[in-house]
Amino acid sequence: MNPRVVNRRVVVVGGGIAGIAASMAIAETMPDIRVTLCEARRTSGGRAGSFVDPTTNETVDYCQHVAMGCCTNLLDLLHRFDMSDEFTRYQSLTFYHPEYGMSSFAPNLRMPAPLHLHKALAGLRYLRLQERTRLAWAITKLMRQRERTLEKVTAATWLDRHRQSSRLRVRFWDVVLVSALGDVPERVSMAAARKVIVDGFAAAHGASDVWVPNRPLSQIFGNSMLDHLARHGVEVKTGCLVRSLRYDERDEEVELICGDDGTLRSDHVVLATAWRSASKLIETIEPGLNPSARSWQDATVSFLSSVKSSPITGLHLWFDREITPLPHVAMVGTVSHWLFKQPLRQSTSDRAGDQAGVYHQVVISGPHRFSESSKDALLSAVCDELAKAFPIPFSGPNPAKLLHHRIVTDPNAVYSVTPQFQAHRPATTTTLAWLSLAGDYVDTGWPATMEGAAISGRLAAEAVGDRFGRRVHCVTPPLSPGRLARWLMT
Ligand SMILES: Cc1cc2nc3c(=O)[nH]c(=O)nc-3n(C[C@H](O)[C@H](O)[C@H](O)COP(=O)(O)OP(=O)(O)OC[C@H]3O[C@@H](n4cnc5c(N)ncnc54)[C@H](O)[C@@H]3O)c2cc1C
CATH class of the missing domain: 3.90.660.20 (Protoporphyrinogen oxidase, mitochondrial; domain 2)
Known part of the structure; x- marks a missing residue:
């Protein structure tokens, strides 16, 4: 074992899915690192509660x-916690429209992706044939465009340019995009919309399967996950509100001032809270910062506090x-x-x-x-x-x-995944070598989802590895696109 990395300490702040994923990935891939998970509430899970x-x-x-x-990362995380059975998979969906009643959306798995969607779209009785054709054409167009080229465009602008009628917008795009992105196409970036449509429906069989928890979320992401983490050697501190962070240059360690728990000292911090708390904690970082660190701090706080x-x-x-x-x-x-x-x-x-x-x-x-x-x-x-x-x-x-x-x-x-948000979304690594960010707001390419949170935690674990001279791979790859889908996307 490399003596330089023995007894390294990492504190993960925030026990939502991002913090759980980060703690688990560090514990699994770098067992000699001492991980402490601090969660302000009495249990973990955060918004998934x-x-x-x-x-x-x-x-x-x-x-x-x-x-x-x-x-794939959320499902893999559940698997690692022996929780896969706590979600039920549905391969088809029922849609209801007041004029047309119930329709079934069931992809045809005998057809290659994205053609497997044709049968599913044909099942949506409230869409006219011409609308389904226009929709299939737009999805193909979207597959051919790179996500990065769509960041500055709102979904509404892109849909207008690609002649998606207002009726089709209300009956398909708004339904899917508002549910997945939590905001209307006028505000969200088309890059985020592409993620939903291409990764979530078109690129691969099984992508659009819906997984529904069959237990309360607190019984999945709460104490049972914390017990599991403890068995992997993670020290879990619930009811531990971290109030501020200070880097001690002399001892080269971070001091975390916690509510009732006094002070924690660590070699590295993974800040895995939601964006608002992250902004407040980053603001507390004490002087001693070099100018580039100071400007990162100012820009990040200003951005995170303005997120809509x-x-x-x-x-x-x-x-x-x-x-x-x-x-x-x-x-x-x-x-x-x-x-x-x-x-x-x-x-x-x-x-x-x-x-x-x-x-x-x-x-x-x-x-x-x-x-x-x-x-x-x-x-x-x-x-x-x-x-x-x-x-x-x-x-x-x-x-x-x-x-x-x-x-x-x-x-x-x-x-809200607006074009402005996409343009300034913080990365996992920061100007401060001792600080990594996790949380669904971090730049993972995903919107605010459990998957985005799980990926962000795993990216933070990889960043911890880099910091301590380790090369670890924690992120699960996406579903592999079918051959036709791959061809369309190149
Ligand atoms: C109503 C609602 C519906 C949703 N529906 C879905 C859905 O259907 N599918 C989906 O994939 N996603 C959904 N999401 C989004 C999903 O819940 C989040 O993206 C995900 O849970 C975020 O996890 P996180 O770890 O990044 O952040 P959080 O869950 O916010 O976790 C952050 C944790 O940090 C803790 N914390 C904060 N400050 C401190 C501090 N100073 N010290 C210590 N701890 C601190 C908090 O208590 C919290 O536990 C929904 C969210 C909501 C609110």
Whole structure:
């Protein structure tokens, strides 16, 4: 073993998916490095978390999360924590449109990618033949363009230039892009949109599979992952809020001032918080910085504090019965974007009993028509939409009743992937040799997703390796594109 790297210490600040991925990757690839994970809250998972509803006593997610088949790093991370079975894979999706009812989106796996999508698009009854043709043409065009060349263009501009009608926008592009990017095509960069369409649908079989957790997120990314990390030698400190960072030039080590835990000392820090906390912590870094470090600090703080965030709303609805046999439905042309039914396998102690009703969740990404109205107005619009989409349980002498509801909007759920954001997105490595960044906002090419967070953590682990003279590979490659897709993309 190289004596220079023995007893190196790394502190990972933030126990969201990025911090978990970074800690696990360092522990697995460089077991002689001492890793400490500091999480401000009592458990890990960050935004991928849950709460206990006080009325039903059920543990439900702040907001339903889904992954896709293209999320190779997240799926690999789950595998490493023996958690793969906690997500269920769906190879086809159901879309609902108020005028056309239900449609099935099922790629044809006998056809090479991207032709496997033709059958899937043909299944969307609310798209006309001409619209499907124009859509397929635009997807092919998109595959031929490099992501970097699309960073400065908004999705809306690109779609206009490529003659995607407003009807097609509402019925396809808005549905997919707003759900995946959390903001409208007028604001998001086309590079991020390309990532969703090409990596998430067109390039490879299985990319568009939807993976839905079948347990509350807190039971996946919470204490069980922390226990697993501890078994890999990671020292876990929960309830440990890091308040400031200071580099001690004389001892060549970093001092982390923590809330109640006093001070930690480390050779390297991976800052794996969301962008706002990252901005605050970077601002605390003490003088002694050389001019280029100072200018990095100023630019990064100024950028991160100006990042525009986008809201996501979850309507937690307990009906007296299930309103559909379908596990989830994507909703088109409605205020509601997704409906999920009782996605979570609850232990009996998590449930108040049958009188709690059957849990459903409606998710709305980004600002919506009722953003400025009362929660009651939103609830009433969503319930009307559900009654229209699933008429049977709501009709007859004993219609389905809403027993209980809770509406949770996270105004800072995700950042908006605007062209400005893409242009200035911070990298993993910084001007400060002792500091690496992780978190879904770091430049991974991915939007604000669990996959982006997992990649960012693994990139930070690779940066730690570089710092200590190691060459480690932690990032899982993307799905391999089919031969035809590869040809289209060259
Ligand atoms: C409502 C909603 C719906 C979403 N839906 C999806 C989805 O369907 N699919 C998907 O892929 N993604 C989804 N996302 C995005 C996904 O949750 C995030 O991209 C991902 O969880 C980010 O992980 P992270 O580790 O980068 O950051 P975070 O989850 O924000 O974790 C940062 C952690 O750092 C801790 N921390 C902060 N400051 C300090 C400090 N000073 N000291 C110590 N600890 C600190 C925080 O407590 C937190 O635990 C959704 C997000 C939201 C909010």
